[in-house]
Amino acid sequence: MNAEIIAVGSELLLGQITNTNAQYLSKQLAEIGIDVYVHTVVGDNEKRLANSLELAAERADIVILTGGLGPTKDDLTKETAAAFCGRTLVHDEKALQSITDFFEKRKRPMTPNNKKQALVIEGSTVLTNHTGMAPGMLLETEKCTLVLMPGPPREMQPMFELELKPRLLDGSGTAITSRVLRYFGIGESQLETDLEDLIDAQINPTIAPLAGNGEVKLRLTVKHTDADEAERMLDETEQLIQKRVGEFFYGYGEIGLMEQLAIQLKRAGQSISAAESFTAGMFTAGLTSYKGASEIFSGGLTAYSSEVKENMLQVSKETIRQSGVVSEACAMEMAENVRKLFSSDIGVSFTGVAGPDPQEGKEPGTAYIGIAGFKEEVLVFPLSLSGNRQAIRERAIKYSCFYLLNELKRWNATQ
Amino acid sequence: MNAEIIAVGSELLLGQITNTNAQYLSKQLAEIGIDVYVHTVVGDNEKRLANSLELAAERADIVILTGGLGPTKDDLTKETAAAFCGRTLVHDEKALQSITDFFEKRKRPMTPNNKKQALVIEGSTVLTNHTGMAPGMLLETEKCTLVLMPGPPREMQPMFELELKPRLLDGSGTAITSRVLRYFGIGESQLETDLEDLIDAQINPTIAPLAGNGEVKLRLTVKHTDADEAERMLDETEQLIQKRVGEFFYGYGEIGLMEQLAIQLKRAGQSISAAESFTAGMFTAGLTSYKGASEIFSGGLTAYSSEVKENMLQVSKETIRQSGVVSEACAMEMAENVRKLFSSDIGVSFTGVAGPDPQEGKEPGTAYIGIAGFKEEVLVFPLSLSGNRQAIRERAIKYSCFYLLNELKRWNATQ
Numbered sequence: 001m002n003a004e005i006i007a008v009g010s011e012l013l014l015g016q017i018t019n020t021n022a023q024y025l026s027k028q029l030a031e032i033g034i035d036v037y038v039h040t041v042v043g044d045n046e047k048r049l050a051n052s053l054e055l056a057a058e059r060a061d062i063v064i065l066t067g068g069l070g071p072t073k074d075d076l077t078k079e080t081a082a083a084f085c086g087r088t089l090v091h092d093e094k095a096l097q098s099i100t101d102f103f104e105k106r107k108r109p110m111t112p113n114n115k116k117q118a119l120v121i122e123g124s125t126v127l128t129n130h131t132g133m134a135p136g137m138l139l140e141t142e143k144c145t146l147v148l149m150p151g152p153p154r155e156m157q158p159m160f161e162l163e164l165k166p167r168l169l170d171g172s173g174t175a176i177t178s179r180v181l182r183y184f185g186i187g188e189s190q191l192e193t194d195l196e197d198l199i200d201a202q203i204n205p206t207i208a209p210l211a212g213n214g215e216v217k218l219r220l221t222v223k224h225t226d227a228d229e230a231e232r233m234l235d236e237t238e239q240l241i242q243k244r245v246g247e248f249f250y251g252y253g254e255i256g257l258m259e260q261l262a263i264q265l266k267r268a269g270q271s272i273s274a275a276e277s278f279t280a281g282m283f284t285a286g287l288t289s290y291k292g293a294s295e296i297f298s299g300g301l302t303a304y305s306s307e308v309k310e311n312m313l314q315v316s317k318e319t320i321r322q323s324g325v326v327s328e329a330c331a332m333e334m335a336e337n338v339r340k341l342f343s344s345d346i347g348v349s350f351t352g353v354a355g356p357d358p359q360e361g362k363e364p365g366t367a368y369i370g371i372a373g374f375k376e377e378v379l380v381f382p383l384s385l386s387g388n389r390q391a392i393r394e395r396a397i398k399y400s401c402f403y404l405l406n407e408l409k410r411w412n413a414t415q
Numbered sequence: 416m417n418a419e420i421i422a423v424g425s426e427l428l429l430g431q432i433t434n435t436n437a438q439y440l441s442k443q444l445a446e447i448g449i450d451v452y453v454h455t456v457v458g459d460n461e462k463r464l465a466n467s468l469e470l471a472a473e474r475a476d477i478v479i480l481t482g483g484l485g486p487t488k489d490d491l492t493k494e495t496a497a498a499f500c501g502r503t504l505v506h507d508e509k510a511l512q513s514i515t516d517f518f519e520k521r522k523r524p525m526t527p528n529n530k531k532q533a534l535v536i537e538g539s540t541v542l543t544n545h546t547g548m549a550p551g552m553l554l555e556t557e558k559c560t561l562v563l564m565p566g567p568p569r570e571m572q573p574m575f576e577l578e579l580k581p582r583l584l585d586g587s588g589t590a591i592t593s594r595v596l597r598y599f600g601i602g603e604s605q606l607e608t609d610l611e612d613l614i615d616a617q618i619n620p621t622i623a624p625l626a627g628n629g630e631v632k633l634r635l636t637v638k639h640t641d642a643d644e645a646e647r648m649l650d651e652t653e654q655l656i657q658k659r660v661g662e663f664f665y666g667y668g669e670i671g672l673m674e675q676l677a678i679q680l681k682r683a684g685q686s687i688s689a690a691e692s693f694t695a696g697m698f699t700a701g702l703t704s705y706k707g708a709s710e711i712f713s714g715g716l717t718a719y720s721s722e723v724k725e726n727m728l729q730v731s732k733e734t735i736r737q738s739g740v741v742s743e744a745c746a747m748e749m750a751e752n753v754r755k756l757f758s759s760d761i762g763v764s765f766t767g768v769a770g771p772d773p774q775e776g777k778e779p780g781t782a783y784i785g786i787a788g789f790k791e792e793v794l795v796f797p798l799s800l801s802g803n804r805q806a807i808r809e810r811a812i813k814y815s816c817f818y819l820l821n822e823l824k825r826w827n828a829t830q
Contacts, residue, residue, distance in 0.1 A: 036428045041453065045452075114604055276696070291771055299717050305713040
């Protein structure tokens with residue numbers, strides 16, 4: 001089975017945004033065994049869109065259109081697709097209701113053109129939009145399976161995951177099961193070198209390394225006809241892999257470092273507080289992005305200036321004078337004092353140079369992470385990070401999660 | 416004059432990389448007045464590439480191919496393009512020399528397949544590769560102007576800038592200047608309704624609404640032959656627009672709400688501190704993502720639990736008992752007290768329900784933003800936001816930036 005992806009939107013042709021939807025969909029479709037042969041981008045132009053749709057439908061089994069489902073005049077994907085398969089547009093009550101609710105909730109007047117978003121192609125399966133207003137559509141035409149989804153990734157991605165993917169999988173014969181192993185603190189190329197012979201010998205399951213945001217994932221994918229057998233095959237392969245790189249492993253699936261930390265803290269019944277200098281709240285903002293954070297988190301302090309470190313965190317003048325604020329000693333006092341200040345089980349601290357300019361004669365990327373609460377003494381991890389200001393801050397957060405997860409593992413072992 | 420862009424590479428169809436070349440080229444071409452109507456991505460497959468090339472050549476004046484010029488077997492863009500216009504491939508001495516030099520410099524043996532990179536389509540203008548080995552090509556065919564460039568952006572972009580752009584400019588006469596106006600607190604459809612007649616009447620400049628992340632942008636684009644005249648035309652159109660929706664306008668170009676706030680605070684010489692409950696550090700983390708944040712920001716407090724609000728922010732037990740923590744009264748005390756605590760000019764506070772569950776009987780999305788320092792009394796802005804947990808938090812941050820920018824504007828006016 002093969003597919004083509006058509007992204008609709010003049011902003012793409014003006015180069016104002018990148019067509020990340022095509023990448024996302026291609027990756028997802030590849031994983032469920034659907035080959036993608038062509039990507040097309042056309043503007044909000046009925047004639048050219050109809051033309052591209054015509055061509056794609058002749059070549060592919062599945063044609064996925066993204067974009068142009070909005071309320072404005074230049075959104076004409078639905079109209080063009082309906083004309084293409086000789087159907088009319090009808091109001092979908094469920095969609096109309098969710099749009100009306102949206103405006104009532106916002107206490108904003110609903111302009112008439114928003115009603116347009118509730119129009120769907122007659123006879124199509126409506127794909128619910130879980131994060132926006134415009135519904136998606138799935139329908140069988142004479143030439144191909146036609147799919148329409150909204151353009152904004154934050155609407156399109158959940159729609160694919162929750163609405164389209166399951167329906168596509170019903171179609172294909174053999175099932176595909178995959179397992180994602182997540183690693184941190186090891187580079188992609190190092191991981192690949194360590195597993196080279198396994199990766200070369202792979203047939204079923206396949207082993208695919210995926211890198212991104214300083215993390216490395218391994219996706220094991222097995223084609224099968226029996227789910228239990230599939231699990232057994234995945235277990236075997238995972239054991240071989242973990243024997244070699246297990247020390248860098250931190251979790252499965254789509255759960256990243258920060259969410260994993262939130263889960264493990266909850267599991268261990270440990271509360272945490274943070275004193276952040278150069279990360280300035282990124283840790284606490286990240287940790288609280290997950291439901292029920294209040295069980296493990298009471299608060300944190302963004303101690304950006306030396307004054308705040310001294311006055312509110314009681315870092316000793318002596319320490320700052322002798323070692324500076326970007327130092328092991330400062331990180332140590334910050335972690336211990338924030339733990340006491342918020343009377344939490346664990347205290348974590350971040351002090352470093354985000355850049356672009358050096359500070360206290362220390363280069364951008366120089367950072368110290370302090371962890372108090374597990375042992376008598378406060379643990380401090382020195383880092384030398386690369387990248388721009390934001391990358392340095394994000395990496396520091398990831399390292400802190402990885403260190404905290406390791407300490408939690410050790411701590412659990414002793415309980 | 417119009418163009419089409421064809422990116423060649425199976426890695427694009429597997430979703431391993433994004434097609435950033437199409438975006439870069441589209442943006443560049445728009446600026447020199449060349450319209451791009453279609454982007455296509457095809458794999459390293461001779462038949463499908465030939466097919467796409469055929470179609471593009473029929474539709475467009477210029478067809479730009481990127482990728483597939485490398486030394487390996489699956490690089491077949493040149494071969495396919497040569498066959499398409501019935502020409503042969505010949506060795507380009509200059510290109511061959513630079514490839515030989517490349518290997519000599521690195522003292523690496525030059526494998527025979529690298530010679531392949533010096534092959535160019537006969538009769539084509541060779542576009543020098545300033546950052547790599549594979550040369551580009553520009554040639555006139557019966558159907559269109561054909562351009563071949565390498566796939567790696569670090570090779571393609573300098574080649575466009577230094578080799579292709581000057582040659583294209585000789586062709587086209589007009590230039591394009593555009594101006595982006597940024598708005599917040601108004602929906603795309605509302606904005607378009609308010610400007611409907613202007614948008615309908617648009618010819619030059621054109622007015623294009625772009626929505627994303629709860630913000631709306633208007634891109635005014637003017638085709639011209641004289642830069643000063645262009646600015647005058649843009650000014651005129653902007654004035655017409657601002658008369659109607661100016662209250663929602665907050666800035667120009669690529670600078671978003673948070674960066675705009677950082678800039679304006681610096682400009683006004685005002686320092687700020689934040690007390691964050693449900694946003695838990697997102698405001699401080701965002702504000703400090705820009706260089707030199709220490710000039711305007713000393714610190715903040717993430718007051719997630721009621722205890723922290725009481726003990727560290729001195730929010731009165733009375734307030735919390737009577738109104739709850741998600742209340743106007745609490746937001747007011749949080750803003751004023753954090754301002755004092757960090758002795759900053761301005762104090763901003765965030766309290767609300769991020770969800771997914773209600774809190775104090777208040778629905779997710781219920782939020783209050785407090786701003787202290789501009790007037791005697793603390794300003795409080797109640798919000799009712801929609802979306803998931805993270806969307807609610809992000810929207811609250813955007814609203815706070817917008818409110819702060821408005822207060823700064825008023826404050827500046829009084830200075």
